Amino acid sequence: MRKLTRTLLAGLSAIAACAAGVLATPVAGDPVAEAATPYDQVTCGDAAARLFQLRGNGKELWYSSISGPAAAKPVVYGWRKVYTFSTTRPALAVAAHATVKGVVKLFVTDRDGGLRVYNFDTAKATIGSTRNLHTGNPAKPGPYDFSRLTSDGRRLYGTKGGQLHLMTGVTTVRRPEKSATVKTIGYPLALWSNAGNDQELLYTDSAGVLRAVDITTKGSGFTAAITTVRGSGWKQAAITSPGGGLLVRDTPTNTWRHLITLPTKATSTPITPHQTISTTHHTPNPPLTTPPDSCAPRTTSNVVSIARAELGTEEGPEADKYLAWAWPSEHTVTTPWCAGFVSWVTNHKAGVTSFKHLAVQQWVIAAREGRSGLRRVTTPRAGDLIAFDWDGNGDFRPGNSHIGIVDRVGANGNIYTLEGNWGSGTASVHRDVHPRNTTYSQFYIRID
Known part of the structure; x- marks a missing residue:
C-alpha cells in the first residue's frame, strides 16, 4: 500500500506508515525545558x-x-x-x-x-x-x-x-x-x-x-x-x-x-x-x-545534523538520491522510502553503520540481533532511530511500519523526529512529534 489514510492513534497522534507520510495531529507540549547550552x-x-x-x-x-x-x-x-x-x-x-x-x-x-x-x-x-x-x-x-x-x-x-x-x-x-x-x-x-x-x-x-x-x-x-x-x-x-x-x-x-x-x-x-x-x-x-x-x-549526533539539512526535500527527482546510491532502479514516487532515507543518512552520509535496507522490519531484526553496530535500547536520545508498528503486534511488517530519526527528546518524554516519506500528498522529509505512551509499538535503535 503506497499511501495510508491517517487515523487517530490513542487519541493523540495520527502518524505515518513507511509507505506514507501524513499530517500529525497535535501532541501536548512538554512543560519543562531542556537546559541552556553554553x-x-x-x-x-x-x-x-x-x-x-x-x-x-x-x-x-x-x-x-x-x-x-x-x-x-x-x-x-x-x-x-x-x-x-x-x-x-x-x-x-x-x-x-x-x-x-x-x-x-x-x-x-x-x-x-x-x-x-x-x-x-x-x-x-x-x-x-x-x-x-x-x-x-x-x-x-x-x-x-x-x-x-x-x-x-x-x-x-x-x-x-x-x-x-x-x-x-x-x-x-x-x-x-x-x-x-x-x-x-x-x-x-x-x-x-x-x-x-x-x-x-x-x-x-x-x-x-x-x-x-x-x-x-x-x-x-x-x-x-x-x-x-x-x-x-x-x-x-x-x-x-x-x-x-x-x-x-x-x-x-x-x-x-x-x-x-x-x-x-x-x-x-x-x-x-x-x-x-x-x-x-x-x-x-x-x-x-x-x-x-x-x-x-554540539552534543547532537551528526546523524541529526545531516537529517535536519534535508528537511523539506520532496519525493520525486529531488528525493531519489536517498535510493539511487544503493538501489538505482528504485524511485521515491513508487517505492516506500522512509527506511531508504534512514539508510542514506546513517550509512551513506554519516558512515556510522554499514547496514542499509528499504524494509523497516529488517532494521528491527538487525538491532535485535546486534548486527552492524545496531542494538535495541529502551530510552531514546538524539541520533537514535525510532521504528513504528501501527497495529502494535511488534512484527513491523511492510506496509504497516515506519522509521525515522530522533531529533531530540522533550523533558516530558515526547519524541521529536525527522522522517522521510512524510505527507498525505507529495511526501517529504519532515518533522513530527510522538508521545511515549501509545497503542502502537515504538522500537528504539542505537548505532554504536
Missing part, C-alpha cells in the same frame, strides 16, 4: 545564521548573515536589498521555514490575505523563484493576512486581530492543510520560533515584555500557556533565533546575542546578559526571521 557547545549546521527583514512598508526584502553565530568571534555581514515586491501586493510578514539544498524557503503574507513562497539562493544571495499558494483580494481577503509570522520548520504561526493562529500540514508547494486559533496574545512586536527549548514560541510586546508560549492540545484544537521571561527591557521587534538556545537581537546600532532556557517558573528563567557581536550592523526595527534549528547543541 556558547562553546552550540554548533550551527551551515556555520551561518541567515537573517531576513521586510522594509519599505513591505515592498523590500533585505538580507544579512552572521557567520558562526555561537563562535567566540562571530562575523556579521551587512544588509543588502535582495528583492522588491510588487507595489500592488506588498508583503505583510515573512517567515524563513527551512533551508533545502542551499535554498531558504520563505513564506510571505500580504494585506489581501495571500500566501506565497520565495526561494532564496544562498550562494547567489538572490530570490531564484516564487510560488503562489493562495491569492486574496481587497473585496474578498484570504485567511493569511498575518502581520507577524514565524515557522519552527514544521508548523507556521501567525498573529492577527490579537489572536495567535497555528497552521499544520505545511509544505512549500500548497497552502497549509489546517489552521486553528490558539489564544489571545495581543499584538507582538517580535514573534519567533523556539530557541532550542520545549516552548514553541517567544514574543515581545510594546511594553518591552519577553514571553514564551507553550502550545498544547485542547480537545480537537489547541491552547497555550504563556510564561513571562523578562518584564521589561525587550522593546525590540528585530529579534530572532537560529536555534540551540541562541537569540540574535538587533538594535539600531548594535547586534547582540543571548542564550536562554525556559524552565516552568518565570522567576528562575535564566537568560544571559547580551553580548555585543557587532557595532556596525545597522538594523531598522521591523521583525527579523532566520531558518529555524540552524543551530543545535
Whole structure:
C-alpha cells in the first residue's frame, strides 16, 4: 500500500506508515525545558545564521548573515536589498521555514490575505523563484493576512486581530492543510520560533515584555500557556533565533546575542546578559526571521545534523538520491522510502553503520540481533532511530511500519523526529512529534 489514510492513534497522534507520510495531529507540549547550552557547545549546521527583514512598508526584502553565530568571534555581514515586491501586493510578514539544498524557503503574507513562497539562493544571495499558494483580494481577503509570522520548520504561526493562529500540514508547494486559533496574545512586536527549548514560541510586546508560549492540545484544537521571561527591557521587534538556545537581537546600532532556557517558573528563567557581536550592523526595527534549528547543541549526533539539512526535500527527482546510491532502479514516487532515507543518512552520509535496507522490519531484526553496530535500547536520545508498528503486534511488517530519526527528546518524554516519506500528498522529509505512551509499538535503535 503506497499511501495510508491517517487515523487517530490513542487519541493523540495520527502518524505515518513507511509507505506514507501524513499530517500529525497535535501532541501536548512538554512543560519543562531542556537546559541552556553554553556558547562553546552550540554548533550551527551551515556555520551561518541567515537573517531576513521586510522594509519599505513591505515592498523590500533585505538580507544579512552572521557567520558562526555561537563562535567566540562571530562575523556579521551587512544588509543588502535582495528583492522588491510588487507595489500592488506588498508583503505583510515573512517567515524563513527551512533551508533545502542551499535554498531558504520563505513564506510571505500580504494585506489581501495571500500566501506565497520565495526561494532564496544562498550562494547567489538572490530570490531564484516564487510560488503562489493562495491569492486574496481587497473585496474578498484570504485567511493569511498575518502581520507577524514565524515557522519552527514544521508548523507556521501567525498573529492577527490579537489572536495567535497555528497552521499544520505545511509544505512549500500548497497552502497549509489546517489552521486553528490558539489564544489571545495581543499584538507582538517580535514573534519567533523556539530557541532550542520545549516552548514553541517567544514574543515581545510594546511594553518591552519577553514571553514564551507553550502550545498544547485542547480537545480537537489547541491552547497555550504563556510564561513571562523578562518584564521589561525587550522593546525590540528585530529579534530572532537560529536555534540551540541562541537569540540574535538587533538594535539600531548594535547586534547582540543571548542564550536562554525556559524552565516552568518565570522567576528562575535564566537568560544571559547580551553580548555585543557587532557595532556596525545597522538594523531598522521591523521583525527579523532566520531558518529555524540552524543551530543545535554540539552534543547532537551528526546523524541529526545531516537529517535536519534535508528537511523539506520532496519525493520525486529531488528525493531519489536517498535510493539511487544503493538501489538505482528504485524511485521515491513508487517505492516506500522512509527506511531508504534512514539508510542514506546513517550509512551513506554519516558512515556510522554499514547496514542499509528499504524494509523497516529488517532494521528491527538487525538491532535485535546486534548486527552492524545496531542494538535495541529502551530510552531514546538524539541520533537514535525510532521504528513504528501501527497495529502494535511488534512484527513491523511492510506496509504497516515506519522509521525515522530522533531529533531530540522533550523533558516530558515526547519524541521529536525527522522522517522521510512524510505527507498525505507529495511526501517529504519532515518533522513530527510522538508521545511515549501509545497503542502502537515504538522500537528504539542505537548505532554504536
